[in-house]
Amino acid sequence: MVGMLQTAYDGGNAADSLHHAVIGHRSAPLGSWNLPRDRCLSCELIGCFPGSLFPRREVIAGCCRHVWDMLSNGCRLRLALRPCCTLPPGWRLLTVTTLPVQSRKPAVRPWWEEKNYEDGVKWKFLEHRGPYFAPGYEPLPDDVRFLYDGEPMKLSLEAEEVATFYGKMLDHEYTTKEIFQKNFFTDWKTQMSKEEKKTIKQLYKCDFSEIHKYFYDKNEARKALPKEEKQKLKEETNKIQEEYGYCTLDGHREKIGNFKIEPPGLFRGRGDHPKMGMLKLRIRPEDVIINCSKDAKIPEPPPGHKWKEVRFDNAVTWLASWTENIQGSIKYIMLNPSSKLKGEKDWQKYETARRLKSVVTQIRSQYRLDWKSREMKKRQRAVALYFIDKLALRAGNEKEEGETADTVGCCSLRVEHIQLYPEMDGQHYVVEFDFLGKDSIRYYNKVPVEKEVFKNLKRFMENKNPDDDLFDRLNTSNLNKHLQDLMDGLTAKVFRTYNASITLQDQLKALTNEEDNVAAKILSYNRANRAVALLCNHQRALPKTFEKSMQNLQAKIDAKELQVKEAKKELKKAKADHKAKNLDRTKKEMEKKKKQRERLEEQLMKLKLQATDKEENKQVALGTSKLNYLDPRITVAWCKKYGVPIEKIYNKTQREKFAWAIDMTNEDFEF
DNA sequence: ACGATGACTTGTGGAAATACGG
DNA sequence: CCGTATTTCCACAAGTCATCGT
Numbered sequence: 001m002v003g004m005l006q007t008a009y010d011g012g013n014a015a016d017s018l019h020h021a022v023i024g025h026r027s028a029p030l031g032s033w034n035l036p037r038d039r040c041l042s043c044e045l046i047g048c049f050p051g052s053l054f055p056r057r058e059v060i061a062g063c064c065r066h067v068w069d070m071l072s073n074g075c076r077l078r079l080a081l082r083p084c085c086t087l088p089p090g091w092r093l094l095t096v097t098t099l100p101v102q103s104r105k106p107a108v109r110p111w112w113e114e115k116n117y118e119d120g121v122k123w124k125f126l127e128h129r130g131p132y133f134a135p136g137y138e139p140l141p142d143d144v145r146f147l148y149d150g151e152p153m154k155l156s157l158e159a160e161e162v163a164t165f166y167g168k169m170l171d172h173e174y175t176t177k178e179i180f181q182k183n184f185f186t187d188w189k190t191q192m193s194k195e196e197k198k199t200i201k202q203l204y205k206c207d208f209s210e211i212h213k214y215f216y217d218k219n220e221a222r223k224a225l226p227k228e229e230k231q232k233l234k235e236e237t238n239k240i241q242e243e244y245g246y247c248t249l250d251g252h253r254e255k256i257g258n259f260k261i262e263p264p265g266l267f268r269g270r271g272d273h274p275k276m277g278m279l280k281l282r283i284r285p286e287d288v289i290i291n292c293s294k295d296a297k298i299p300e301p302p303p304g305h306k307w308k309e310v311r312f313d314n315a316v317t318w319l320a321s322w323t324e325n326i327q328g329s330i331k332y333i334m335l336n337p338s339s340k341l342k343g344e345k346d347w348q349k350y351e352t353a354r355r356l357k358s359v360v361t362q363i364r365s366q367y368r369l370d371w372k373s374r375e376m377k378k379r380q381r382a383v384a385l386y387f388i389d390k391l392a393l394r395a396g397n398e399k400e401e402g403e404t405a406d407t408v409g410c411c412s413l414r415v416e417h418i419q420l421y422p423e424m425d426g427q428h429y430v431v432e433f434d435f436l437g438k439d440s441i442r443y444y445n446k447v448p449v450e451k452e453v454f455k456n457l458k459r460f461m462e463n464k465n466p467d468d469d470l471f472d473r474l475n476t477s478n479l480n481k482h483l484q485d486l487m488d489g490l491t492a493k494v495f496r497t498y499n500a501s502i503t504l505q506d507q508l509k510a511l512t513n514e515e516d517n518v519a520a521k522i523l524s525y526n527r528a529n530r531a532v533a534l535l536c537n538h539q540r541a542l543p544k545t546f547e548k549s550m551q552n553l554q555a556k557i558d559a560k561e562l563q564v565k566e567a568k569k570e571l572k573k574a575k576a577d578h579k580a581k582n583l584d585r586t587k588k589e590m591e592k593k594k595k596q597r598e599r600l601e602e603q604l605m606k607l608k609l610q611a612t613d614k615e616e617n618k619q620v621a622l623g624t625s626k627l628n629y630l631d632p633r634i635t636v637a638w639c640k641k642y643g644v645p646i647e648k649i650y651n652k653t654q655r656e657k658f659a660w661a662i663d664m665t666n667e668d669f670e671f
Numbered sequence: 672a673c674g675a676t677g678a679c680t681t682g683t684g685g686a687a688a689t690a691c692g693g
Numbered sequence: 694c695c696g697t698a699t700t701t702c703c704a705c706a707a708g709t710c711a712t713c714g715t
């Protein structure tokens with residue numbers, strides 16, 4: 001794979017530039033060479049401090065754009081200087097060509113190492129303060145009572161704490177569910193003293209209402225606090241954020257994503273979760289593993305406590321971890337998406353998706369052939385891949401029964417999840433999908449498919465029960481193995497990323513109108529975004545206040561229309577007045593009215609666009625695709641091309657997360 | 672081959688912050 | 694300035710996928 005990257009570069013010292021590209025205060029030799037595995041080339045090239053992957057624009061104008069493309073490990077590069085007619089005199093073009101990658105994969109990628117850079121600056125180094133623990137349990141005041149069978153009962157501290165978890169949730173739907181109640185009660189009993197266990201036999205005889213009221217009032221009181229008090233509380237959280245919320249990586253201060261340990265509580269599984277209501281235990285320092293550099297200052301555990309373990313594993317990216325007691329899975333403390341480490345991975349993800357673009361036609365014709373394969377396994381794989389590609393379905397790992405809610409993805413689809421219709425609404429070979437996907441979100445879709453697919457599905461379903469696997473010879477593991485053979489780094493989820501991003505790009509091309517004003521362009525963007533969200537099934541329930549707020553908006557539009565009418569009338573009057581008197585004053589008046597009319601009309605237009613957008617968006621959630629599936633460079637390029645300020649599309653957090661893309665993309669970026 | 676485990680990404684709901692209209 | 698609507702942020706659950714031991 002050879003990519004051509006170009007950077008404008010002021011040749012500076014002519015003699016030097018024959019052999020070296022001197023940028024900033026460092027130089028790189030011309031010619032071909034390997035990119036060192038553990039060094040960040042971009043820094044040397046542009047002369048910002050070691051380890052920074054977000055080179056500052058001001059270091060040297062115009063040269064930051066492509067450095068990201070040079071960063072893959074083991075990548076081979078060629079640097080050369082050429083004159084270029086589009087540059088000012090004296091400038092040369094620094095061309096950077098990526099040559100075919102030699103070793104495909106480095107064994108284990110170290111995220112940091114103990115190293116001193118030439119000038120004594122420490123980098124590749126991880127140091128942090130450790131996690132922030134949830135505050136301990138504060139017993140209820142004596143006047144807040146728990147009643148059993150109508151009788152007040154003072155609970156032991158342990159039992160009381162768990163009771164408050166339930167009491168707090170009393171107005172939540174969860175507490176009406178039988179499984180939730182059952183799980184809660186079972187786990188609550190484990191925290192009770194012998195006597196309590198003897199007394200408390202039935203959940204329905206428990207009265208948590210005073211506890212509920214206590215916490216409700218407490219919450220209200222907090223909301224009603226005077227301004228200064230609120231400010232004080234805020235400052236305290238800021239202090240905690242300052243102390244625990246950042247770490248040092250590669251000599252840079254990086255924001256941590258979730259530096260707080262999850263507090264104890266009742267497990268809130270989604271959908272029909274068999275474990276909902278179970279007690280999520282309090283995590284102590286003795287449960288926590290710390291990960292940092294060997295020569296970093298090891299974080300202090302809270303007084304009187306010890307860490308479970310301190311390790312120095314630079315092949316992983318987490319800072320701390322613990323095992324959670326509901327599913328027995330590990331929870332991690334990791335960096336914020338704005339960090340260099342996460343940003344680089346994000347960028348890699350989209351680069352993989354872009355590589356798929358160049359082979360996807362080939363892959364598609366391959367799976368079409370495989371529909372006719374003699375091997376059943378191959379056929380199933382080919383049909384599943386077709387769904388993953390066409391419908392952007394998730395891979396669908398198998399799940400342990402009874403441990404989680406019953407949800408499926410592509411490979412785990414069961415016979416009961418699809419219906420075949422040889423003909424429906426004038427279309428042939430329609431497949432109706434109806435199943436619960438991730439987070440128990442329903443996927444419902446009627447899709448006309450190719451005849452071969454239809455025939456295959458029919459065969460896969462023969463002699464099977466509704467709860468049998470549709471693709472009985474297939475799982476995600478062997479599907480992904482196959483995909484890996486088709487393209488390095490290809491897995492099922494890459495199709496989702498690829499199809500989402502390419503859809504955005506195509507839709508933007510189709511929908512954007514150069515002459516439109518900014519508001520209309522944003523509507524076009526949202527429409528393109530919406531097409532992706534629809535593809536990925538990112539639905540949302542109709543917001544509760546939707547009807548009301550829609551009415552409000554309509555009322556505003558009506559009012560504005562009236563204003564416009566009024567303004568028009570006034571303008572007419574002013575015009576007539578000016579015609580009659582022809583004075584400076586009347587002229588000014590007329591122009592003022594004219595401006596006013598224009599302003600109002602623009603406002604009206606904006607409101608109308610807003611209404612359209614809102615209406616079309618009522619059942620669709622745009623956030624997930626924007627954050628996880630759409631290559632931000634497409635958006636940045638679009639914004640630049642059509643003069644839409646990036647702030648109109650990405651809010652502050654999003655701009656931080658996509659800093660890498662904002663920095664390196666120009667308007668002709670193609671996904 | 673296969674199941675368990677570990678690490679990491681993706682997804683939703685609700686709280687907190689902010690914008691907005693009166 | 695206040696109360697409400699909307700947006701943003703955060704917590705944490707639920708996926709994907711690679712690797713490892715048997």
